[in-house]
Structure formats: structure tokens, C-alpha cells
Amino acid sequence: MRSADLEEIRSLPLFRDMAPAHFAELTRGAYHQSFPPQVDLIVEGRPADFLHVITDGAVELFARWNGRETTMAVVRPVSTFILAACINDAPYLMSARTLVPSRVALIPGTDLRSVFARDPAFAQAIVRELAGSYRGVVRHAKNIKLRNSKERLAAFLIAECERNGRSRTFALPYEKRIIASYLGMTPENLSRALKQLREDGVTIDGATVDLADFDRLCAIALPGRLMDR
Amino acid sequence: MRSADLEEIRSLPLFRDMAPAHFAELTRGAYHQSFPPQVDLIVEGRPADFLHVITDGAVELFARWNGRETTMAVVRPVSTFILAACINDAPYLMSARTLVPSRVALIPGTDLRSVFARDPAFAQAIVRELAGSYRGVVRHAKNIKLRNSKERLAAFLIAECERNGRSRTFALPYEKRIIASYLGMTPENLSRALKQLREDGVTIDGATVDLADFDRLCAIALPGRLMDR
DNA sequence: CGAACCCTTGACTCCGCTCAACCACGGTGG
């Protein structure tokens, strides 16, 4: 693994405070690989062999059942995913695939569990990471169960706007069908919902969005840290 | 706190392996209280002061937004809830209220965090508990997003059946309106869905359920450990 | 240039919600 990559991973909250020897132990058996788009990194149901750390690109976490599919989250650098399955040595509950060309570090689950049992600082960091992930899914579930599709879309646009430094215009971060699936609707419906939001100052051209009336959107989505962080 | 209660709490996976002195430290500042039904134990948004351990009864975890409400889980003895908020010292994302007369032990969050930083075995247990909770919410979200209401209901009945030792008849564990909310539908709709399932061998009398054709239900719900544990 | 693929649009269907009435049950108080 390149030392620049190591630095980057090392600087993550998850690894920042652990003993240097333990970090070396973790990364010794690790791979760091580049993947083209649309590669399946993880398929749900398989045993959790590796903790994944995305260092570049974007990865979709999704789930399948009975021929249907829904995206649960989109992970961006630099962060980890499917830590819970690794720690519990349990089968993955979600699949993962690259959305764009991406680089991912793979840390063997056995090493992870071994170091985790010996390094208190690392254990603490894992707890924080897990607690954060947990709260993320809770927010997602609340979002799905409490808001209707128009409200979810408005909330999503607000969140994206803030991710881009509250700039009034910005680009959608990935394909609309992914956004639709993440928001729990069909692509057709997302299209219609976007059109419907034109009355609220939202204009769309391809992937670029313009929010003319931020407050109006807020009145629809009523964003708050209990659901939108 | 009564010593029998202490024993019970101590035997939980979360506390089983920690140092005796640390366990004493945790429970020293703890309360153990009885509550009547319909008491709000936690209201979302408040800072997370206490880890809750339910030792008797049943507690509903739910969330509100804009006048709507949805139940996220029902917690039964003996287990803990809202660990994530406590560990992160963050506001609760969910509210909690007793469904029936219940006993709950309250462990101060400051003590929890303090011991957690010093006791590696405890930190490990917390990680396992958190990872388990995380996977629980992921399952819930998948359930909501991938199955329609009839399928969710069938899966719920199957799960309840197995909780009762696969007995063919059993009682619904709590009010139907709670079940409806948990399954992401209205009470009216639950009623209709139950009636609809009569063709599949489900008969309902008040709170008692009879499943004449388990396999038929399975064909609808397609249960699996990736969504129904 | 053709072939995918994504997005959009329209028409239609249907699942699930709303609103309203009604019933069963249990508790209360006259």
C-alpha cells in the first residue's frame, strides 16, 4: 500500500488513536485496490471477511430481496463500511458496489477482531464509529417512515445543498435512479416529484439543481438534526 | 437496587465480562424504577443522560415528526436501549414509553462513558451490542423498503410464531395499533391485511392468532436471516 | 452509426391513507 494512502487511512477517526504497532498489524495484511464502476465489492449473505475503507470514488450500499432492490446508503471517501458485520463475524446484510472508479482498502476481519480485542483506544474508536452508523440508519428509517416522497426529496435537496457549502446551485452527486432508490421511490416518481417542486423554486437541468427558495423547501422538509443530522 | 435485579443485569452480555469493581461503579449511581403503562421514559432530542435497561415489561421506541409518529421497535426484558446516544453523548433520536407496567434500570451516561474508557472487556461488549443493534435497524429498514404491507405482516406473524416456540396459535404481544405502526401502516390497513390473510390460513380472534398454513405464509414473506434474523 | 442506458412523460392501476360510522369492551358514576 502506498504510504500516502496509509497516511490517509491512519488519519481516520477509526484508526487515529490506536497503537502504531497495531495499525501496522492491520495494514500488513490489507489490500488496497482500484475498481472500475459497477463492480460488486460485497454480496449480502456472504461471511464478512474484510472491513472496507473507501479512499476514493463512491460506493453504493444496497439490499436485495425477492427480485427487488433498494439502496441503503452511498459511502464517500474517506470512511469505512460494513464494520458491524466484521466485528460480529456475521454475514453481510447489505451488498456494495462501486458507482464510479474507486479505491478501496480491504482489512482482514480476523486481524480487525484480533487487534480490537487488544487495543483499547481502537475499541473505543470502533464504538464511536458504530454508534454513528447506528444513528445514521435510524435517521434513514425515520425518514422513510415519517416523510412522504415529496418531503424526502426536499430534505435530500437541502442536505445536498449544505454539503456544497449552501451554494444555491449544485450538481446531483450520482444518478437519479440511485437517488430515487435511496429515497424509497421509483425513478419515474422521482422525476414527477422534481417537476412538482418547480412550484417551490427548484429547477433542474440534467444533473444541476438550482434552489431559488431555500426557505420554501425547508417549510416542506422541516429538516432537523434528529432526522437529517 | 435489589440484589436479584443486580444479578439479572449482571448476567446480560453487555455486563457479563466486565471487572466487578467497574460493574459496582456503574450500578452505584444507577436507579431501578417501576413505571405504569404509557409513561414517557425518553423524549427524542433531549441529551442522553442514562442508559436504560429493561428488566420487566415492555417499552416502545418511537419517533415523531411533524405531528406523525412511528414505532421503531419494541424492547423486551432483559435488554438495553439507546446505548448509541449515551456513548456518543448525543441527543436521543427516538422516544421511549412503557407499554405495560415495567421496571427499568437507569445507568448514568457519564459513569458509562467513564468505565467504558477503562474496561476493555466492557468496551468489547458494547461493540457487540451496538453492532447487533445496528444490524437490527438495517433489517427494519430493509423490511420497510423491500416488502409491501402484506408481506411485512406475514413476516411479522412468522417471527411471532417462532418467538412462541413455533406454536401454531399464540397471542399478539401488544396492541394492534403498535404493530401497525411498527410495520409502517395504519391500523385500518392492518385490519384489512389480516382479513386478507385469511385466505392463507390465518385466523384472528381478538389478540389470538392461529396459523393453519405456516408454509403458505413463508411463501408470501420469504423470511431469511438477512431481514428477519 | 447503432446500441445501450438513463431519464422523462403519459395512461392506467392499485395499494394504502383519510374520513366517517359502527361495534365491542371496560370503567365510571349516577
Place this chain on the structure above:
DNA sequence: CCACCGTGGTTGAGCGGAGTCAAGGGTTCG
């Protein structure tokens, strides 16, 4: 003892949101 009322559950009618199916346009890429 019974009238009254509140609550939870059921049922029905009507509506609307969201999915499905099908077609067409725009882009990208081989």
C-alpha cells in the same frame, strides 16, 4: 344495575399517492 363514555378495533366509501407498463428523447460509448 344500568346509562354513559372513552378506547381500540373493524368496516366501508372515496381519494390520492405511488407503482407499472409502454413509448420516446437524449447521451455516451463502442
